[in-house]
Amino acid sequence: MLLCVGLLLMSYVSSDPWSATVQGRAWWCWRVGEGMASASSFSYWSNTACTTPNTTRTAPNTTRATPNATHTAPNTTRTTPNTTCTAPNTTHATPNTTRTTPNITRATPNTTRTALNTTRTTPNTITPLMGAVPHLTQPTPWKPPGPFEVVYPHLYHFILDQPDKCQGLDPFLVLMVPVAPWNREARDAVRATWGNQSLVSGVTIRRLFILGLADRTGLQEELFRESSEHHDLLQGDFLDSYRNLTIKTMLMMEWLVAHCPNAAYAAKVDTDMFLNVKLLIRLLDPHASRPKHNYITGAIITGGVVRRDKGSRWYMPPEVYPNPTYPLYISGNAYAFSMDLPGKILEASRVVKPIYLEDVYLGMCLEHLGLEPTPLPDPGLFHLWPLPYSRCHYTNIVSVTGMKPHQLLLYWADFHKAGPPCPHNPQTPP
Structure with missing residues (x-):
């Protein structure tokens, strides 16, 4: 149990506090405390959770609706705390992947988060609107009437x-x-x-x-x-x-x-x-x-x-x-x-x-x-x-x-x- 706490502190200092590694170890420590860890669950976590840590981001500045959106089995228990992710910075071949798990369950007080706007076609979602701009009516700049131009009909007072x-x-x-x-x-x-x-x-x-x-x-x-x-x-x-x-x-x-x-x-x-x-x-x-x-x-x-x-x-x-x-x-x-x-x-x-x-x-x-x-x-x-x-x-x-x-x-x-x-x-x- 002391080993578990030590690993958790080391991961917190060296990683993003909300990264998959820190949360995975925290989960493992909690499950070890209850005596429910198993080798099979560890095998599952080591092959899935750590391979694509950043799948929720479609562009460098995209906001993640849920920090753990990549977990497909959030209740799986890991038994080996020092598992190394095989591809921590793997580049996504399909940057606009649609999430298949819109409701992620977290072991924190906010138990349920719905992933909004999960499907993105391109990082610049305003492109269709910009394409319509040339068709908008532009105001005609005012110019003084010519010497033979009569400004009528017009609302005079x-x-x-x-x-x-x-x-x-x-x-x-x-x-x-x-x-x-x-x-x-x-x-x-x-x-x-x-x-x-x-x-x-x-x-x-x-x-x-x-x-x-x-x-x-x-x-x-x-x-x-x-x-x-x-x-x-x-x-x-x-x-x-x-x-x-x-x-x-x-x-x-x-x-x-x-x-x-x-x-x-x-x-x-x-x-x-x-x-x-x-x-x-x-x-x-x-x-x-x-x-x-x-x-x-x-x-x-x-x-x-x-x-x-x-x-x-x-x-x-x-x-x-x-x-x-x-x-x-x-x-x-x-x-x-x-x-x-x-x-x-x-x-x-x-x-x-x-x-x-x-x-x-x-x-x-x-x-x-x-x-x-x-x-x-x-x-x-x-x-x-x-x-x-x-x-x-x-x-x-x-x-x-x-x-x-x-x-x-x-x-x-x-x-x-x-x-x-x-x-x-x-x-x-x-």
């Missing part, structure tokens, strides 16, 4: 908004006026003239200016004060520029759908226009039993030629729009439309690639919808070019372009001055 402008009302006409943020003079001129919401008795009219962000410091505070005073500014969070007019127009459509769905008509009118509101109201006919549908009218452009000269304001690169002519469209300086159209145009914009010419893009959306502008009873009602002022001439025209703010104020005052009646154009509504 209104910094200045008038969501209650049509609440509780059924406006007959909503005037949407695109304007530059810094052009306060033009806005005041429109408010004092054709943008007056009380201009036509018995007809509900609403007026709104739509604008983007300015690249001028200090202007935003002025816009906040102006909005508080007049409650008619809609400002989106996009840079206000000529190339972003399509964004401005589509935000106008979005706002109308969201906040004025009960209106009968809307009209988009630039600030440099003279607008004969009373004639426009007669053209739309507030006494009709119901509003028109799929209706949009103005100065219709047919066979519009695409400009390829780079010096032109309306230059269009072939890679943006390859066709030599544009589809049928309405000049963007002034047009009126029924309120069933904005939602349809927005749906078309999801599939029709935008271009920066907003009136042409509107025509492209109409073409996609299979719709065409409604011809006017007189093609000259919406005038495309500046026209010298004449009270009687302007009486028979819906819109004229090319107005400076001071001209608009001057002509408007004379237009409403009492005077002899003007001849009526038989092609215009009575």
Whole structure:
């Protein structure tokens, strides 16, 4: 028994405390104490337990789930304590051997351990996942839009908004006026003239200016004060520029759908226009039993030629729009439309690639919808070019372009001055 203790201490000092040799001798000493050792059990241990001491490790850094995973007969008794292992460092021919004994019984307080993850195909078990990485969608790096690129559809927000402008009302006409943020003079001129919401008795009219962000410091505070005073500014969070007019127009459509769905008509009118509101109201006919549908009218452009000269304001690169002519469209300086159209145009914009010419893009959306502008009873009602002022001439025209703010104020005052009646154009509504 003393010999047994001595051998056990020598093995503990010279070996890994959890090695098969130390544990085997400890087991033997315990069994000798009970007088149950036998030569046959020793023969079994000497030929099996010590031949492959490290079979549980499939790679140098593999963690062993159970230290004695190589024992196939953990309850066998050894009778000879000094048995030498024949191949203590034998190299495994199959490094990923599957254990056949998942439940190892130990003569320690933790009697049962289940060997987890016993089967290993390769030391790097994440290889299948790594193989799938090239198929993952990589985020596209942000790049600024090109000079002819229109960022739409896009989720824009209104910094200045008038969501209650049509609440509780059924406006007959909503005037949407695109304007530059810094052009306060033009806005005041429109408010004092054709943008007056009380201009036509018995007809509900609403007026709104739509604008983007300015690249001028200090202007935003002025816009906040102006909005508080007049409650008619809609400002989106996009840079206000000529190339972003399509964004401005589509935000106008979005706002109308969201906040004025009960209106009968809307009209988009630039600030440099003279607008004969009373004639426009007669053209739309507030006494009709119901509003028109799929209706949009103005100065219709047919066979519009695409400009390829780079010096032109309306230059269009072939890679943006390859066709030599544009589809049928309405000049963007002034047009009126029924309120069933904005939602349809927005749906078309999801599939029709935008271009920066907003009136042409509107025509492209109409073409996609299979719709065409409604011809006017007189093609000259919406005038495309500046026209010298004449009270009687302007009486028979819906819109004229090319107005400076001071001209608009001057002509408007004379237009409403009492005077002899003007001849009526038989092609215009009575």
